[in-house]
Amino acid sequence: MKQLKWFNKIAYILNIMLVVLTLLGYLLPSMAPKLFPFLSVLTLILPTLLMLNLVFVVYWAIQLKRQVFLSIIVFLIGYTFFTKFYKFTSKNEEVVESDFTVLSYNVRLFNLFNWMPNENVAENIKRFIEEQNPDIICFQEYSKSADYELDDYKFRHIIMHGKKIKTGQAIFSKFRIIDEGEIALPNSDNNVVYADIVKNKDTIRVYSIHLQSVNISPDINEIDESKSKRIFNRLSEAFKVQQLQSELIQAHMEDFKGHKIICGDMNNTAFSYVYKNIIGDMNDAFVEAGKGFGKTYNYKYYPARIDYILVDEVFDVKEFKTYKDFKNSDHFPIMARLNMKDKKKDN
Incomplete structure (x- = not known):
């Protein structure tokens, strides 16, 4: 982090905060709302957190910075969450009489x-x-x-x-x-x-x-x-x-x-x-x-x-x-x- 310029240092701190929130978001489906009502609201913004991680991936990748791996790893850990939010491909199999x-x-x-x-x-x-x-x-x-x-x-x-x-x-x-x-x-x-x-x-x-x-x-x-x-x-x-x-x-x-x-x-x-x-x-x-x-x-x-x-x-x-x-x-x-x-x- 010492080698980063001041703007990238701020970006890296924000990236770390985002990663912490995203990892917390991964845990929320297992946390009962009646015990953690404050945190349960974060489930509404988890897709936004995932998208912001992709933004940081692009940001660091353009500069060829090793910090890119932070959001890449977090995104890969939660890829199954992303597929519940967005699907790249669909499925349309042949219709048969028993459908x-x-x-x-x-x-x-x-x-x-x-x-x-x-x-x-x-x-x-x-x-x-x-x-x-x-x-x-x-x-x-x-x-x-x-x-x-x-x-x-x-x-x-x-x-x-x-x-x-x-x-x-x-x-x-x-x-x-x-x-x-x-x-x-x-x-x-x-x-x-x-x-x-x-x-x-x-x-x-x-x-x-x-x-x-x-x-x-x-x-x-x-x-x-x-x-x-x-x-x-x-x-x-x-x-x-x-x-x-x-x-x-x-x-x-x-x-x-x-x-x-x-x-x-x-x-x-x-x-x-x-x-x-x-x-x-x-x-x-x-x-x-x-x-x-x-x-x-x-x-x-x-x-x-x-x-x-x-x-x-x-x-x-x-x-x-x-x-x-x-x-x-x-x-x-x-x-x-x-x-x-x-x-x-x-x-």
């Missing part, structure tokens, strides 16, 4: 309160569903205000709560549903619903989850300094609630020994304790077959991926799509094409 598709979409009550200046949101979503023709649909923030039927889906499980305004979740399926239920989340307006769906000879439990919201405006311009402390506290409290919710989901899943698919809105990143707790040894369909940032929530300046399709290892994720150009909610629809790895020949 089936699962779509997840937080529809934001079909624009019931006119958040968007678009009177045709419900009809647009219906047309989108008809065009994509998924076999299974999981809707979060569902409302019957849309006032239409999805005729191709004979089987459905809908749970609505509320007095004047009823909202909830819905699972629509072209395959037969033989059992269904709900996981009530204490002290929350959110919930989890599930349906046991029979495809061929297999029973697949599909969960649609909607975890505690952090209630932050997608317009960053609305966040000023006076609101930042309240937002920070709100995030910390929301993550503690999400921890309890994820533990309830995890315990419920352990009681079912069949194949599972989890869809929905976690309101948290893929670097969080909540995500790690729920995914367990399952696979993230975006990581398996997606491409790009996989942005699912319409933050203006940040590619937030908070909606997921998670599948047991028995499923082969043959294709994954994020419909980021379909702007009829504050979320974007996601869809995965799946097949049973050990059942292809039998199907």
Whole structure:
């Protein structure tokens, strides 16, 4: 460091601070938010920390400085974290008859309160569903205000709560549903619903989850300094609630020994304790077959991926799509094409 000029000394100190924060970020998924609420908020900026490490790699590499290895090593240690944030290549295997598709979409009550200046949101979503023709649909923030039927889906499980305004979740399926239920989340307006769906000879439990919201405006311009402390506290409290919710989901899943698919809105990143707790040894369909940032929530300046399709290892994720150009909610629809790895020949 003695051989560095004053500007590079400052840059190196900043690089070291960045490395410490990044390494801490790698540990956060294993740290319960209720024990470390302050630190858990850092999971939201881990992708930014990874990108800044790449900036330092380029900065030192241009000057042929050995300090380049600091961020290179840190980045390589956390490469699996980066693939949850950005995928360079996608996957799109040949379609076979036994494939089936699962779509997840937080529809934001079909624009019931006119958040968007678009009177045709419900009809647009219906047309989108008809065009994509998924076999299974999981809707979060569902409302019957849309006032239409999805005729191709004979089987459905809908749970609505509320007095004047009823909202909830819905699972629509072209395959037969033989059992269904709900996981009530204490002290929350959110919930989890599930349906046991029979495809061929297999029973697949599909969960649609909607975890505690952090209630932050997608317009960053609305966040000023006076609101930042309240937002920070709100995030910390929301993550503690999400921890309890994820533990309830995890315990419920352990009681079912069949194949599972989890869809929905976690309101948290893929670097969080909540995500790690729920995914367990399952696979993230975006990581398996997606491409790009996989942005699912319409933050203006940040590619937030908070909606997921998670599948047991028995499923082969043959294709994954994020419909980021379909702007009829504050979320974007996601869809995965799946097949049973050990059942292809039998199907």
